[in-house]
Amino acid sequence: MTTASTAPGTDAVPTPEEFERAARGFLDAHAEKRSEETFVWGEGSDSVSVLPERTPEQEAADLAAARAWAQQVFDAGFGWITGPTEYGGRALSGEYQRLWNTAGAEYRTPSLSVYGIGLGMVAPTILAHATDEVKAAYLRRLHRGDIVACQLFSEPSSGSDLASLQTRAVRDGDEWVLNGQKVWTSGAQVSDIGEIICRTDPDLPKHRGLTGFVVDMHAPGVEVRPLRQMTGGASFNEVFFTDVRVPHSHLLGEVNGGWTVALTTLMNERAAIGGGGGGVGLPTSSRLIEVARARGKAGDPLVRQQLADIFINDRVARYTNERAMAKIAAGQLPGPEMSLAKLSLTANMLRTSEALSSLLGMALVADTGAWGTYAWSQFLLGVPGMRIAGGTDEVLRNIVGERVLGLPKEPALN
Numbered sequence: 001m002t003t004a005s006t007a008p009g010t011d012a013v014p015t016p017e018e019f020e021r022a023a024r025g026f027l028d029a030h031a032e033k034r035s036e037e038t039f040v041w042g043e044g045s046d047s048v049s050v051l052p053e054r055t056p057e058q059e060a061a062d063l064a065a066a067r068a069w070a071q072q073v074f075d076a077g078f079g080w081i082t083g084p085t086e087y088g089g090r091a092l093s094g095e096y097q098r099l100w101n102t103a104g105a106e107y108r109t110p111s112l113s114v115y116g117i118g119l120g121m122v123a124p125t126i127l128a129h130a131t132d133e134v135k136a137a138y139l140r141r142l143h144r145g146d147i148v149a150c151q152l153f154s155e156p157s158s159g160s161d162l163a164s165l166q167t168r169a170v171r172d173g174d175e176w177v178l179n180g181q182k183v184w185t186s187g188a189q190v191s192d193i194g195e196i197i198c199r200t201d202p203d204l205p206k207h208r209g210l211t212g213f214v215v216d217m218h219a220p221g222v223e224v225r226p227l228r229q230m231t232g233g234a235s236f237n238e239v240f241f242t243d244v245r246v247p248h249s250h251l252l253g254e255v256n257g258g259w260t261v262a263l264t265t266l267m268n269e270r271a272a273i274g275g276g277g278g279g280v281g282l283p284t285s286s287r288l289i290e291v292a293r294a295r296g297k298a299g300d301p302l303v304r305q306q307l308a309d310i311f312i313n314d315r316v317a318r319y320t321n322e323r324a325m326a327k328i329a330a331g332q333l334p335g336p337e338m339s340l341a342k343l344s345l346t347a348n349m350l351r352t353s354e355a356l357s358s359l360l361g362m363a364l365v366a367d368t369g370a371w372g373t374y375a376w377s378q379f380l381l382g383v384p385g386m387r388i389a390g391g392t393d394e395v396l397r398n399i400v401g402e403r404v405l406g407l408p409k410e411p412a413l414n
């Protein structure tokens, strides 16, 4: 088995042209090129869900397909293009990543969204804050798709006010012992490791008594219980920790320095969601236009204005996001402007929901069996979750107000 750094032709730094030729060669050999995809009303699947709605069997099959593809991509040298070579990356610039993304989008390949949290949030935090031992143990395997990671932050009484979390970690020699409960943990049911923030000193002010760890999700004492969401599926979970032992080497950052660790993850989370890294986005304009046509409302000036508004706002969000992503690709840390990326996406999802409600009316709430009508209820019911996950709209507006616009800080409760 080859690794990224030893894949043929990857030892010397390729020119962008050589890289793109190799990338397209690999894709031609291993994937099917997408045909010119024009959306045709009534053809194919009408599924437009925001959150995954899969049975455990479908989930296992999707994970197997994603893993096989991620491993092939990694072994050919395209799995971690910008990462450091000692952990399996190729240390190339963001320009090469963009070349790969552009070429890859032209091919039909298995969805890698199961790796979204691991690669978008947990791996960057491990790279920034973990010990060399943990970096060596997990970074290559995460990027190769060998393992899946989840984010264990929220608790029943700690979401927006994350620093009030109560899951305890107590040191015992070379190990820490974890006890408590996390909730809304997306993908915990298929995860191998998790990034967890625990309270290590209850006597310190709440932001200063926290510590981050990488925890083995298969360790004794970890129990994952699925939570069913209002769309019917169960993509997130409650996770219980009872005397779970974590090696001291699996610490992230300093003891009681967990707030800095959590912020690294949260900024990457907003960037990942806003940038579409979680596989969540708006339906295509052509799909929305076809809904208007099918309902006989494509000539209605108000509907036309609504659809144009969605299209324009989507474009503005994409360009703003590309600027933010270019900043990250240039090696800068994601900052408070990442909250704008996530806010723009959810604002556009809301506009889309409103347009669909007026176009579809009762067909959105009563399933008549008509293609492309009731199916949209999955989209509408998923959008509120997106307005909460990764920081609620209200909390992100506070961040933008205070840290981007420089408005006075909200009064703190404690």
Ligand SMILES: Cc1cc2nc3c(=O)[nH]c(=O)nc-3n(C[C@H](O)[C@H](O)[C@H](O)COP(=O)(O)OP(=O)(O)OC[C@H]3O[C@@H](n4cnc5c(N)ncnc54)[C@H](O)[C@@H]3O)c2cc1C
Residues within 6 Å of the ligand: 150, 151, 152, 153, 154, 156, 157, 158, 159, 160, 161, 183, 184, 185, 186, 187, 236, 384, 385, 386, 388, 389, 390, 391, 392, 393, 394, 395, 398
């Ligand atoms: C689809 C989905 C996936 C998720 N995945 C994960 C995951 O993988 N891992 C994980 O750890 N968590 C996950 N979460 C949890 C998510 O991070 C929290 O739900 C979120 O941070 C909000 O916390 P809460 O639910 O406790 O709501 P609360 O914080 O109790 O908020 C309740 C309401 O009060 C408002 N509010 C709170 N504080 C303020 C304030 N200061 N100013 C103005 N309004 C305020 C909020 O906007 C909200 O409307 C997920 C959530 C969803 C919906």
